[in-house]
Amino acid sequence: MPQLDKVLPRLESGAATQILLETNAPIRCMTPNGLQQVSTQVLSQSQVLALVGELAGPEDRAAIVAAEGIKFTYTWNEKQWLVQQEPDASTTRIHIRPWVERESTGEPSTDQSTVRKREGDAPFGPFHSNDAAKAALEKLLRIQCSRGAADLHLRVGEPPIFRMGGDLLRLEDEAALDDQTVTAMMRSIMPDKNKKEFDTQWDTDFAHEIEGVSRFRVNVLRDRHGVASVIRTIASNTVTVEQMGISPEVQALCHLTKGLVLVTGPTGSGKSTTLCALVDLVNRTRSDHIITIEDPIEFVHQSKKCLITQRQVGVHTQSFKSALRAALREDPDIILVGELRDLETIAIALETAETGHLVFGTLHTSTAASTINRIVDQFPADRQDQIRIMLAESLKGVISQTLCKKIGGGRVAAREILLVNKAVSALIREGKTVQIPNIIQTQKKLGMETLNDALLNLVKSKTIEAEEAYVKAVEKKEMSAKLRALGHNIDNVAGEE
Known part of the structure; x- marks a missing residue:
């Protein structure tokens, strides 16, 4: 049995969003609270490749031997899991996450731990309805949870920005947001009481929940560029x-x-x-x-x-x-x-x-x-x-x-x-x-x-x-x-x- 089969239940249960294998580091999982260590042993490059090799079919072995371009799906417990090497990394770094089929192309998702926009994703705004603005915002919040990011920052003149592991990372290849877009997104989830408070006091706090995903603490404010927001992930389950x-x-x-x-x-x-x-x-x-x-x-x-x-x-x-x-x-x-x-x-x-x-x-x-x-x-x-x-x-x-x-x-x-x-x-x-x-x-x-x-x-x-x-x-x-x-x-x- 492949050794990583013992770690995959963490992904299936939702306790983690991905497994990270990296040279000179132990096996780790990305959770809503950040990276958590799964093993104590620090892996060498050969050990990383050996663990991945246990999951691969014959057609994928060449990429593993070359230690580059690794990308395949692995079936475990009647589900498929995407195994993919992070390009341009200074060390061999491989992610294992649930395989998701794109609605438009049928291709597996290629999202990376560096926050990149997927090809073919539509830009945010302008929105023709409140529901469209809400859907665009909740799409960002789902990315936030899948990445294990603590916060999402929305600012006029900047693309969406995530705080991951204490650092701020911009959503790559995404256009800068304008005031109309940020305003529409925030008002789409803002309770009526908070709309009145924001209109008079220019900042407000409230909670938002996406059922089955997470709860969020939302702060909306105004700065010199327009409406802005910071949205923090709240763990779905109480911690002990x-x-x-x-x-x-x-x-x-x-x-x-x-x-x-x-x-x-x-x-x-x-x-x-x-x-x-x-x-x-x-x-x-x-x-x-x-x-x-x-x-x-x-x-x-x-x-x-x-x-x-x-x-x-x-x-x-x-x-x-x-x-x-x-x-x-x-x-x-x-x-x-x-x-x-x-x-x-x-x-x-x-x-x-x-x-x-x-x-x-x-x-x-x-x-x-x-x-x-x-x-x-x-x-x-x-x-x-x-x-x-x-x-x-x-x-x-x-x-x-x-x-x-x-x-x-x-x-x-x-x-x-x-x-x-x-x-x-x-x-x-x-x-x-x-x-x-x-x-x-x-x-x-x-x-x-x-x-x-x-x-x-x-x-x-x-x-x-x-x-x-x-x-x-x-x-x-x-x-x-x-x-x-x-x-x-x-x-x-x-x-x-």
């Missing part, structure tokens, strides 16, 4: 703490009966995905009522052991603060607040966490200490001492994360973990947050970890490059010294302090 590599100490926060747990980080750092995994853990292990308040709803949770109520701001409730206030009358055990946006929402969340509920929330801060300072600084000076006392009592943990580019493709989260104990509570109460990094550093045995240490561990495990760790570090001088101690030269990294 095991898949996310979340530590047992952080998982233990899900078993608390009350308190505040914050997941923080810059935009696009995977906060929503981490929260999804934590909610899923609660859903699988507790028998409670979970209320989520989001804008928009991203991951859709099905009730398991828990009862889950998901509310979207602007659709099911007027605001985060009104939904959070109302939640206290809805018999909740756990409340997830998608974003702690303003003083009043933060104040209600703190009071809720104090009165016997477990509250999860997010903030756009980069470290645990800055998270505490951000919350306190939201309040007038005459209330800040009281807020420090409330935080000291109710805050149970802060997970601050950033996404890093992995060696070989894909991205991985580096997380700073603060678990609040008596020592941390005392520092919060006394306003000595500057000492929190020292506490994290000395309490590693409890499961705490600084962001720099998390990044350094990813470098040591050869998951990310030293340069990536330095760029993502907050305390760059400390990171620079530690990387040099490991023998890494980062003299040429832009922005070194």
Whole structure:
């Protein structure tokens, strides 16, 4: 039996969109979350060709021996799979994906991991109906999912652009979009409420779903060229703490009966995905009522052991603060607040966490200490001492994360973990947050970890490059010294302090 027959079920199940065989890399699969390693062994060119040769018929062997022009179909489990070499690659790189017949020619699809337009595809726009605009947009979204791209950018004067593995890649051979085309595409999927919001405020957020493909988080805005949009893929299935590599100490926060747990980080750092995994853990292990308040709803949770109520701001409730206030009358055990946006929402969340509920929330801060300072600084000076006392009592943990580019493709989260104990509570109460990094550093045995240490561990495990760790570090001088101690030269990294 060909060895790759053991990997093909990942494609059949939809867990992956393609298998990638490449010289000097292990076997990998492209998933909605990026490239994932399937084997540990790094393949030589001869091993790549041997694996492909097990699938090929006699008529295809010559191309394999020559290691160029490889393209054939392989039948497995009564389905056909396209095996194709990527042209112009610096190494031997071969993709295996479901074989798709073109409607017009009957030829197999030749889409590559570099984002290319297929020959014969019609240009986007002008559209003669709303349905035509929607079909054109959803065609792009299907490409986005099949490539494992995280985001789709639509801009006037640019072709469609995908973010893959942290990099922006333009859809090759596609004409630049005009304002009329982008506008028609976005209004074709925009709910009426968001159309009114966009017409008055010039930006709006909403969710869109293609059944059987994925859900998407959509932001529409105006820039100096016209209407623009960023559309992010949301995984169709909820992710688990095991898949996310979340530590047992952080998982233990899900078993608390009350308190505040914050997941923080810059935009696009995977906060929503981490929260999804934590909610899923609660859903699988507790028998409670979970209320989520989001804008928009991203991951859709099905009730398991828990009862889950998901509310979207602007659709099911007027605001985060009104939904959070109302939640206290809805018999909740756990409340997830998608974003702690303003003083009043933060104040209600703190009071809720104090009165016997477990509250999860997010903030756009980069470290645990800055998270505490951000919350306190939201309040007038005459209330800040009281807020420090409330935080000291109710805050149970802060997970601050950033996404890093992995060696070989894909991205991985580096997380700073603060678990609040008596020592941390005392520092919060006394306003000595500057000492929190020292506490994290000395309490590693409890499961705490600084962001720099998390990044350094990813470098040591050869998951990310030293340069990536330095760029993502907050305390760059400390990171620079530690990387040099490991023998890494980062003299040429832009922005070194």
